[in-house]
Amino acid sequence: MPSRFFVGAEPGKPDVTPEPWFLDPREIGRALRARWALVLAPMVLLLVAAVAWLALVPPLYAAVTQILIDPRGIQVVKDGVTPADQASDASLLLVDSQIRVLISDDVLRQVVQRYKLDQDPEFVRSASLLETVKGSLSSLLGASGAPADDALTALRTLRDRTAARRLERSFVVELAVTTDDRRKSADLAQAIAETYLSTVSQAQAQVTRKAGEAVASRLGELQDDLREAEDKAQKFRAANNLVGTRGQLVSEQALTQLNQQLGAARARAGELRGRLAQIEAVANGRADLNSVTEIVQSTTIAQLRSQLAQIEAARADTVSNLGPRHPTLRTSELQVQTLRNDINAEIRRIAAATRNDYRSAVANEASLAATLESRKKEALAVDKSFVRLRELERQVEASRAVYEAFLVRARELQEQQRLDTSASRIISPASLPARRLGPPIPAILAVAAAAGLGLGVGLALLAVPVAGRIGSRHRLQQIAGLPVVAVLPAKARTRTRGKAGGEALRADTAYDVAVARLGGRLQRDVSTTRPTLVLITSADDRTGKSELARSLAASAALDGQRVLLVDADPEAMISRDLRTAPKRGVAEALRARSGLGDALVDGPTGVKILPFDDAALSLGTGAYTGAILTAAASFDTVFIDIGLIGTDIAAERLAQDQRFPTLLLTASATRSGVARLRRSLDALGRDPRVHLVMTDADAEA
Known part of the structure; x- marks a missing residue:
């Protein structure tokens, strides 16, 4: 199979993806699978909340009735039955004004009294605990308010439950009343419409009556004015001998x-x-x-x-x-x-x-x-007298015209009081609503599930950068800007007892296969000199890097290579598992300048191990490095497990030494932090020797 299947990139080509990780569907799927509980929790909570809301909140039903408000009215005492059309703007303003009358307190108060809504628990609710506490505090502070009025409360509730609007491009007004009972909604909507029509009719009769009374009250004065004008004209005619007939x-x-x-x-x-x-x-x-x-x-x-x-x-x-x-x-x-x-x-x-x-x-x-x-x-x-007479006669005619007009209008208004001239009527009586307000229950549950799932997905994706972990090979490449030469799954090995009393590695797991492929690539593509010198370090993945160094050494030894494994990590995780002690310490060998042969220990499958010696590093990394390079001449491959970059000065000095052609920087998908990785990359700089290895990756990484 191609090496890319194991190490993640073609030889000689950096596999760095510049796109953000959240644009890759695989990365999104991986993040959601890793946080499936966080994804499902909001959905479950919203579904539970939706079910609780449906169970606790009573359903509401809206009954609708339609009223035609004809702004022209009916002409009773003139030629036509209906007056000429008015301007559209004025008509629409009149209809909008009638909508305010329809839902006014005057109309609604009559409905409250008619149906005794001040005794209906739906319209007059008992005081809540918060309102009770608020009233008690007000009483203690001496700021007690006015006593509660059930009729006023019912009126306000009915006002909130009532809505009216004019349908577009028409004089039809749609009235809707919302309650928790179908029959009650229909009855109240019909009652409001009928009360409105009755109120409008009564208001018109009252206005007509007031106008008639006002006109009738003027008739006596107008009659006196006419008589006075006639007397004045007659006296002037007699005084000036202006006698005539037929005008x-x-x-x-x-x-x-x-x-x-x-x-x-x-x-x-x-x-x-x-x-x-x-x-x-x-x-x-x-x-x-x-x-x-x-x-x-x-x-x-x-x-x-x-x-x-x-x-x-x-x-x-x-x-x-x-x-x-x-x-x-x-x-x-x-x-x-x-x-x-x-x-x-x-x-x-x-x-x-x-x-x-x-x-x-x-x-x-x-x-x-x-x-x-x-x-x-x-x-x-007699011309001058005649001019004056004509003026007096004009005054008489004017007074007579006004008096006759008022007399006729008074009689018309008197008759109009008994007539209903309104053309408004109910064109669609209120019927029982077919279903409750709001979307159907399945739609509510579906929306709650979708919203919860979306919230969960958002939280899960937001948790990726908040957690500050590498997470995947894609994110590691994006953060580091370097190719990832290998992606190692979580460690799951089977060990057998070796001849030297150590543990022999049996390469039959996914981790061992990935390590073998990485070792082959190091021998074939990465390292250009012999012996192969490989530094292995990390920013915070101490366990992963030490396990990688040990596994690479064991894999190379199984291939028949002479392998030297150097433990330069202050934690000495490799040296900690050794069952035998060296004949001479590394520091002692360096002081005696006798080489590192007596300081080596046999490991599993023939691997030579140089244990960690803190005193040796204290002698200087130059002497320590020189001794390792001198000893490396007797081996085919040398793996050096150094400390963490950013926390170990000796490790940073060893990593900066250009005599080591290859530097593997490991990062755990589950444990490594982004901030520490970036600090370690800043410490190493843009060094072409650095290659990334991701450990603890899932199966699809």
């Missing part, structure tokens, strides 16, 4: 009649003048008799002309029969002359009569003209 003064009527008579007289005089001229023309022989109407219509002249015609006819016969010299012709001529004289005399008589009529007409015309001029002078004299 016109007598002087004006006489002037008009004189003017008409003068016109007629002038026409008559002109007519008679023309007739007289025609008659005189006939009398003088300048015109024919038939040209004058009076002559033609005269009976006398007609008879004379008839006789003249008969005589002339007889004379013509005589001349024809007896000759022009017959004696009888003389008699005929005398008769003709006589008749013609009679006709002329009749014409002169008609002319004399016409002349007399003409003279009488001219005299009448002159008389009428003189009278008219006199009356004109009189009319000019």
Whole structure:
């Protein structure tokens, strides 16, 4: 299998993931699995709280009724039944105002009294312990409040349980009442709607009655004002002799009649003048008799002309029969002359009569003209008085118009008191609500579970940085900025007794396999010199690093290598398990400069172990390092377990020594802290020799 499966990266390529750990689903899943109790606890608590709330809090039911509020009303005493449409803004403002009336204390108080809500425990609750204590303290301090009023309490509760709103783009108002009983909610909603309609009707009747009374109270004053104005006008007319009929003064009527008579007289005089001229023309022989109407219509002249015609006819016969010299012709001529004289005399008589009529007409015309001029002078004299009279008459007409309008309006208002002109009505009576308020119970439980699960996940993810632990290979790479060459699971080994009395490691666990792969990589990819020198240290994972050093040494020894395991950790965890003591101490060997051969101890599977000697380190890390490098020439691989970086000065000096080409820095997934790891990395700097190894990782790390 590829080495990446065991060590976590391809050879020569750093496996550092720059993305934050919480963007990796695997890291999130690992954090949640590690803290499953913290994830589930909020969900369980919220579910228990939801169930307790459902069990303890009584359900509420809202009954809804709809009321159409027509802002126009009904016209009773005018032509149309309904008035013209009002402006939309004014109508909406009126409907909004009626909503305030609908849920006003005046309406709700009547419902409280009608249903005796001041005796309903739901609307008048007993005082709580906190309220009782508060009242007692107020009494002790001498600041006792007013006694509780159950009716006022019920009114406030009903006000809080009642809501009204206007539906969009309509005059329909939706009224909702909420209680813990379906029937009670429906009854109260219906009662509020009916009480509102009754209140509005009564208010309109009361307003109409008040307006009628106000108008009626003015009728007497207006009647007195009208009578006073009429008396004043009549007195002024009598004082100034301004008598008239049908709205016109007598002087004006006489002037008009004189003017008409003068016109007629002038026409008559002109007519008679023309007739007289025609008659005189006939009398003088300048015109024919038939040209004058009076002559033609005269009976006398007609008879004379008839006789003249008969005589002339007889004379013509005589001349024809007896000759022009017959004696009888003389008699005929005398008769003709006589008749013609009679006709002329009749014409002169008609002319004399016409002349007399003409003279009488001219005299009448002159008389009428003189009278008219006199009356004109009189009319000019009363103009000022007439103007004043017109002003008084206008005042009379104005007073009469106002009085008549008030009289008509008073009668209308008197009749309107008995009529309900409101067009508002209930269009949807309140019915029993189908279900309780709020979301369904399964939805509540689902939301509680989801909220609890989300809270638990959040707490679990928040606990990762709060705990300050490495947790996973991903976080270790992100924090350190270095590749992780191996991820070791928790230690679980099986040991057997070796020939030298020690413990032999049987590589049949996941930890041993991972260690073997790490050792192979160190030999193949990391270390470039022989012998292979590997420093093993940590920031706070003392157990992990010492166990790793021991396991790497045992794995290399099983591969047939000559392995030297140096214990340079002040805790001496490797040396503590040795069953035999060296022939010479390390400090003594360094002083004698005889090499470290007598200071070595045989470990399991042929591993040579250099035990920890505090006196040797006190001689200086230079001498100690030189001795180790001298002894390393006899081995294939040397593993040096040093102290913790950040707490051990000798360990930091050994780690800074460039003669050690490889430095393994271990960090426990469960025990190592982020702060200490960062301090150790700061102490080491950006050293390419440093490679990270994570210990105590879970199976999926």
